Amino acid sequence: SMFLTPLLFIVYDRIVLPRYRRSQNDEREADTIDEQAPVIVAGVGRFGQIVCRLLRANNVPIVALDHEIEQIENLRQINIKSFFGDASRPDLLETAGIEQARLLVVAIDDRDRSVQMVEHVKQFFPGVWVLARAFDRGHGYRLREAGADDVVSETYHSALELGGHALTAMGVHPMRARQMTWVFLDNEKAHEDELFDAWKEIEEGIRFSPRYGELFMKLEEALSSAMQSDWDEPKQEDVPIWRPPDR
Incomplete structure (x- = not known):
């Protein structure tokens, strides 16, 4: 039992807990977005949070969206306006003011959905400048092909x-x-x-x-x-x- 205990903790942290959190997030309804800004940041994990902090430090109004409630709560604790919800949903983007926005930062942790989001925004809101985070060179090419105006690799x-x-x-x-x-x-x-x-x-x-x-x-x-x-x-x-x- 002493030998198995560390393995069980690893399984719990990497498999059980993420699935439980994902289930909770899937069941929770998206927040009502009651504010708009010229910059929308989709995805506020370790990458998106830095973008948000830099913009706020320069007095640039932002609206942050993320499907992980913990990330949203972290931003709210430092007074960054943020909302829970799947940022790739067109209706949420529209509520957040994508039609009037000047910049969309795509930093969600899903390669396929990030590409789909870029395609949607550039098709229906071509005037919005799209800055996208890529996981690697291949993902960066896909984002560029989808229409992203600027692509930055996460680790580059x-x-x-x-x-x-x-x-x-x-x-x-x-x-x-x-x-x-x-x-x-x-x-x-x-x-x-x-x-x-x-x-x-x-x-x-x-x-x-x-x-x-x-x-x-x-x-x-x-x-x-x-x-x-x-x-x-x-x-x-x-x-x-x-x-x-x-x-």
Whole structure:
């Protein structure tokens, strides 16, 4: 029994409790949305909450929607106007003022529903700028194909930031490491349309294609070449004193 107890706690936390919460959320009726704002944030988990806080800190009015009551209660405790309900439902979006909104942030934790939401909004409310969170490159392509005006990968920038720290830990000057991350971003940006067009040609059910792979390798070669560009190390008086870490 002592051996099984930890396993039972894991099963409860990862399977039983989420299903119980999901059942409670499914049974609960959506809140009555009595406020509208120029920005609607759909999904206020760990990603959407940061967006909400940044906007509020700059006095940008927002209306937040989420299908997880706990997330809504967390936002309400810090005085961010938020409502419980399935943000992908067209009627809730309309009640929240999507017709008059300037920006919709899509950050719900469901890949398919997020794509459907973008498709719906861009079809019926094309004037609304749609900023969508992607889980990975493939999901980002789907969101872009659905009409999203701007797509940001959930882990992309944090991974790039950590990569910069890794370069510094290996002895690269911090300003050089920062420059390398900028080069990485510029290189990806320069090839994103070409990769997206190649992705659109991939037949359904096939995860990869020779042309896409060829283009991706081309991107890697361009990235490697860009990283080798000359760099003038800043003068000591221009930056704080820095020494490479001990190996």
